[in-house]
Amino acid sequence: MRILTLATTLFFAFVTADAARAHAFLDHAEPRVGSKVTTAPTEVALFFSQNLEGAFSSIEVSDANGARVDQGKAKISASTMRVGVKPLPPGTYKVRWQVLSKDTHATEGNFSFTVGP
Amino acid sequence: MSRPLLHSIALAGIITVTCTSHALAHCFVGARFLPATLATDDPCVADELSLPTVAWSKTGDFPPASELDISGEISKRITENFGVSIGQNWTSIRQADGTLTQGFSNFETTFQYQVLKDREHELAILAGLIVDWGRTGSTGSGLATNYSLVTPTLYFGKGFGDLPSDFSWFRAFAVTGQVGYQIPTTSFDFTQNAFVPQQLVYGASLQYSMPYLKSEIVDLGLPDFINHLIPIVEMSLTTPVANNFGNPYTTTGTVNPGVIWVGSYFQIGLEAMIPINRDSGTGVGVLGQLHLYLDDMFPSTIGQPLFGGTSSTRKLTF
Numbered sequence: 057m058r059i060l061t062l063a064t065t066l067f068f069a070f071v072t073a074d075a076a077r078a079h080a081f082l083d084h085a086e087p088r089v090g091s092k093v094t095t096a097p098t099e100v101a102l103f104f105s106q107n108l109e110g111a112f113s114s115i116e117v118s119d120a121n122g123a124r125v126d127q128g129k130a131k132i133s134a135s136t137m138r139v140g141v142k143p144l145p146p147g148t149y150k151v152r153w154q155v156l157s158k159d160t161h162a163t164e165g166n167f168s169f170t171v172g173p
Numbered sequence: 174m175s176r177p178l179l180h181s182i183a184l185a186g187i188i189t190v191t192c193t194s195h196a197l198a199h200c201f202v203g204a205r206f207l208p209a210t211l212a213t214d215d216p217c218v219a220d221e222l223s224l225p226t227v228a229w230s231k232t233g234d235f236p237p238a239s240e241l242d243i244s245g246e247i248s249k250r251i252t253e254n255f256g257v258s259i260g261q262n263w264t265s266i267r268q269a270d271g272t273l274t275q276g277f278s279n280f281e282t283t284f285q286y287q288v289l290k291d292r293e294h295e296l297a298i299l300a301g302l303i304v305d306w307g308r309t310g311s312t313g314s315g316l317a318t319n320y321s322l323v324t325p326t327l328y329f330g331k332g333f334g335d336l337p338s339d340f341s342w343f344r345a346f347a348v349t350g351q352v353g354y355q356i357p358t359t360s361f362d363f364t365q366n367a368f369v370p371q372q373l374v375y376g377a378s379l380q381y382s383m384p385y386l387k388s389e390i391v392d393l394g395l396p397d398f399i400n401h402l403i404p405i406v407e408m409s410l411t412t413p414v415a416n417n418f419g420n421p422y423t424t425t426g427t428v429n430p431g432v433i434w435v436g437s438y439f440q441i442g443l444e445a446m447i448p449i450n451r452d453s454g455t456g457v458g459v460l461g462q463l464h465l466y467l468d469d470m471f472p473s474t475i476g477q478p479l480f481g482g483t484s485s486t487r488k489l490t491f
Contacts, residue, residue, distance in 0.1 A: 079201070
């Protein structure tokens with residue numbers, strides 16, 4: 057039972073010692089991951105579980121042909137990353153992102169959303 | 174030593190091999206996160222602590238004995254791609270007549286090298302060498318051996334996120350697995366008066382990642398707790414393949430359905446242990462684990478490789 061006691065002690069010690077840093081997971085996005093929206097969005101916003109390091113975080117939005125439809129550099133504030141997009145005709149769009157959390161852990165991902173009636 | 178106790182100790186050895194030799198990697202491959210699995214190992218080196226792993230089961234004896242295993246293991250990256258794990262297991266076996274046997278298994282170390290991480294295809298391959306050091310446990314109780322065990326092992330993991338989008342929800346599946354060849358440092362155990370077999374130690378997991386489903390495929394708006402779950406089925410098996418004179422070449426092991434909850438700093442796993450045959454146990458056992466991500470808890474100190482700097486500040490590609 058000493059191991060259990062030690063584990064409990066270590067667990068709470070670790071969590072309370074440095075509980076502001078971790079890999080940044082995508083919490084949610086607007087437009088929502090995998091969704092179909094009837095009104096074309098003017099921007100794509102990603103909301104992460106940790107604060108981001110702006111210099112090393114980026115987002116790319118492309119259409120079904122692989123052509124970029126985002127308006128360039130993302131705006132990053134705390135744990136949110138946004139990028140404007142050009143007027144989007146109906147179709148499926150792919151969002152690729154890479155971020156660096158404040159503690160220098162890198163994560164990446166991609167998803168699609170559809171614009172259509 | 175009684176035959177039931179010998180049987181129990183043999184099964185304790187199997188559980189030790191399958192539960193405590195499995196390292197604890199915080200395993201990202203591209204967009205895929207492969208959690209630390211409980212009965213098998215995941216295919217990454219990392220800085221992590223698994224404490225405790227607790228297993229309860231009933232042995233295949235007649236009548237069955239009740240067995241409790243409590244283990245801990247810490248993994249540390251020496252360089253970006255090379256890591257070492259050390260682990261220890263404590264076992265308690267209570268026979269039906271009340272006889273109690275308790276003690277430590279042999280001390281275990283695992284050396285692992287990251288052979289491949291293919292981010293685009295969510296593929297990871299790891300080579301390892303597991304060493305159970307003889308005479309480092311409770312040899313007097315029979316729970317540890319006088320000889321060592323050396324097990325070269327190959328691990329792999331593959332996520333299915335690279336499948337075409339037509340596969341939709343199926344892309345959240347991933348598999349991991351390992352195959353090892355266990356070689357004892359002696360061919361005959363004079364204390365047990367028995368040959369010591371060379372064994373194939375292998376296992377696999379099939380897992381469905383709700384975090385991956387939410388962030389990569391479709392956000393269904395499910396409760397946050399559900400979005401942190403990874404339902405999983407593990408299988409952990411051992412088959413004698415050589416130097417097993419006079420004994421059956423019976424495969425033993427368990428199939429473990431369960432679930433892992435993944436947080437930012439730790440994960441909690443719980444699985445049922447279903448023996449694949451009578452030699453593997455009686456009834457359904459339970460396996461649980463608390464697993465801590467040291468690289469996230471202490472990103473600037475012990476969460477870094479000892480040499481070679483950080484892996485996390487890699488150059489981003491766009």
